C-alpha cells in the first residue's frame with residue numbers, strides 16, 4: 011500500500027474538507043478511499059477536493075469533488091476556497107481558474123486572506139435543478155414535510171449552483187427544526203431525481219440570512235457555500251432581500267453578492283488543520299511527520 015499522494019485536512023467555516031494533491035497522476039480518489047477516510051474520526055470530512063492536472067488550456071487545474079458517501083458533487087464553494095488557500099501558499103499566486111464537472115470557476119485570494127469564488131450563474135429551470143416534474147415557477151414549489159394540514163416545512167425555493175438545492179423559508183430560529191430527521195427524507199424525495207442539498211433559511215434583514223444545511227451525500231454540515239449562494243439568489247428573486255447579503259451558517263458568516271452580470275460571488279475564509287499522505291485507492295493514510303529537516 012503506497013501512501014503516495016499528499017493531502018491537507020482543512021475547513022471552510024467548519025465545512026470539513028480534504029484537499030488531495032492528485033497532480034501528476036492518472037488515477038482518481040476512489041469512492042472506497044473516500045468512505046474509509048470519512049470513517050476515521052481524524053480525517054472525517056464533508057468533501058474531498060482532488061486537485062488534478064489541467065485538462066483544458068487556460069485553467070490551472072481540474073478539480074474533482076467527492077462527498078463523504080463517495081458520490082460526486084458538481085460544486086463546493088467552501089472546498090474551492092480551501093483549494094485556493096493551499097495552492098496560493100504553495101505557489102504565491104493569488105488568482106486561479108479551475109475546471110470542474112460543472113464548468114469553469116474563477117477564484118482569488120485577497121490581501122486580508124479571505125477568498126472569493128465566482129460560483130457562476132444560478133439556474134432556475136425545473137430541468138436544470140433537476141426536478142422530476144414540471145414546475146414553471148421554481149421560486150416556490152409544492153413540497154412539504156409533516157402533517158398534511160400543518161406542514162413543518164413547505165414550499166421551498168429551488169435552484170442549481172451546478173448542484174441541486176432546495177431552500178425552505180422559516181420565520182423562527184433555523185435550529186428549532188429537526189433537520190437530521192427531515193434532511194434525509196427531503197434529500198431523497200422522488201421530486202429530486204439527482205437528490206438535493208436541503209437548507210432551512212431565516213431572513214433576518216434585507217441583507218442578511220441565517221442558514222442550516224443538510225448536504226446531499228454528506229449530511230448535516232457546519233457550512234455549505236453553494237447552499238449559501240442558492241439561498242441568497244432565491245431570497246433576492248422572491249423579494250425577501252437585496253442582491254448582496256451576509257449568510258450566517260453554523261460555522262460563521264459568508265458574504266454573497268449576486269452581481270448584475272448574473273454571477274454569484276462568495277467570499278469567506280479557509281483554514282489549514284494538518285497535512286499527511288494517503289493511498290487514493292484504499293484511503294490508508296499517515297500524518298506528515300514534523301521536524302525531520
Ligand SMILES: N[C@H](CCC[C@H](N)C(=O)O)C(=O)O
Nearest residue numbers: 083086087088173234235236
Ligand atoms: N459543501 C459544499 C457543497 C457540497 C454539495 C454536495 N453535498 C452535493 O451537491 O452533493 C459547498 O461548500 O458548496
